[in-house]
Amino acid sequence: MQRAHPDSVRIVEVGARDGLQNEAQALSVELRCELIGRLAAAGLRHIEAGSFVSPKWVPQMQYSDRVLLQLERQPGVRYAALTPNLQGLEAALAANASEVAVFTAASDAFTQKNINCSVAQSLERIRPVLEHARTVGLPVRGYVSTVMGCPYQGEVPVQAVVDVAQALLDMGCYEISLGDTIGTGSVPQTQNLIRALALHMPVSQLAVHFHDTYGQALANIYAALELGIRTIDGSVAGLGGCPYAAGASGNVASEDVLRLVEGLGLHTGIDAQLLAETGQWISDQLQRPNGSKSGRALVAKATQK
Numbered sequence: 001m002q003r004a005h006p007d008s009v010r011i012v013e014v015g016a017r018d019g020l021q022n023e024a025q026a027l028s029v030e031l032r033c034e035l036i037g038r039l040a041a042a043g044l045r046h047i048e049a050g051s052f053v054s055p056k057w058v059p060q061m062q063y064s065d066r067v068l069l070q071l072e073r074q075p076g077v078r079y080a081a082l083t084p085n086l087q088g089l090e091a092a093l094a095a096n097a098s099e100v101a102v103f104t105a106a107s108d109a110f111t112q113k114n115i116n117c118s119v120a121q122s123l124e125r126i127r128p129v130l131e132h133a134r135t136v137g138l139p140v141r142g143y144v145s146t147v148m149g150c151p152y153q154g155e156v157p158v159q160a161v162v163d164v165a166q167a168l169l170d171m172g173c174y175e176i177s178l179g180d181t182i183g184t185g186s187v188p189q190t191q192n193l194i195r196a197l198a199l200h201m202p203v204s205q206l207a208v209h210f211h212d213t214y215g216q217a218l219a220n221i222y223a224a225l226e227l228g229i230r231t232i233d234g235s236v237a238g239l240g241g242c243p244y245a246a247g248a249s250g251n252v253a254s255e256d257v258l259r260l261v262e263g264l265g266l267h268t269g270i271d272a273q274l275l276a277e278t279g280q281w282i283s284d285q286l287q288r289p290n291g292s293k294s295g296r297a298l299v300a301k302a303t304q305k
């Protein structure tokens, strides 16, 4: 997998997956395809397009196969999908996903609620996914949730995160996305975690995935950037919520991440105005407030002209 230049940042857009999976209203296949098309037009090059999980567990992600098959693909864009097991991988391959992501957590209590098994059992489910993906040359990203706190267990030891991240890398994931699932992380926690991980694996193989539940996401991302992280997950318009924290806001907004990294002189290849307009468009479709401050500001400024 090509690594980012130190002056460039890769934003992994998770709005059409992590965002929409947490919205109360399930969007049509057509609107999901249009969202992904607009994100690609804005310059996003890594877009999570869907999730091949049980529709009984996450009904909003049903028909991800249709989304992947119907969307108009742009050259150079990776259209990724979440897969919990071999059944999901087969579906993702049939829908021609450019890559897949496997997911587990650093706390057993969370994996039990999320995927109905322990962390150790989840790794055993993931192993054949990676083995099969390798035989067909499909890249696999790995997610570790609850890296800074679990809604059921509370504190999560740093060593538990290191162990799971290492296990996923050893199985063949090209990158680990560190999920602050409930957004409770702080700057010192972010620094401690990344420093601990960096003793065992290259920072270039780590990404950060913050939910903005307590408004700390941008501060934590800045701390991560200072420690060399160059891959950041974001969700356009801050789509999503958090099923584990009532009333909580969703993922950090991609528009706000973009503003932060551009302010630091780092490059992304993303058009801020097009992304902001996409954020406003999808917020209107969902009849929800636009969760990005910089997105709202850019749209308002353009309207004033």
Ligand SMILES: CC(C)(COP(=O)([O-])OP(=O)([O-])OC[C@H]1O[C@@H](n2cnc3c(N)ncnc32)[C@H](O)[C@@H]1OP(=O)([O-])[O-])[C@@H](O)C(=O)NCCC(=O)NCCSC(=O)C[C@@](C)(O)CC(=O)[O-]
Binding pocket: 018, 021, 051, 052, 053, 054, 055, 057, 058, 082, 084, 085, 087, 088, 089, 103, 114, 115, 116, 143, 144, 145, 146, 179, 180, 181, 209
């Ligand atoms: C993992 C399972 C399936 C286990 O669910 P289970 O009930 O333990 O497993 P099962 O193997 O007994 O299967 C039960 C049913 O699901 C079906 N099934 C089995 N596998 C699949 C599949 N791949 N696609 C579609 N259907 C599937 C299977 O066919 C069967 O259907 P039935 O016989 O009842 O009609 C379930 O727990 C599940 O789907 N969980 C989804 C959880 C989820 O998607 N959570 C959100 C994603 S994680 C996340 O958002 C965090 C992240 C990544 O963003 C990072 C962060 O923020 O921290």
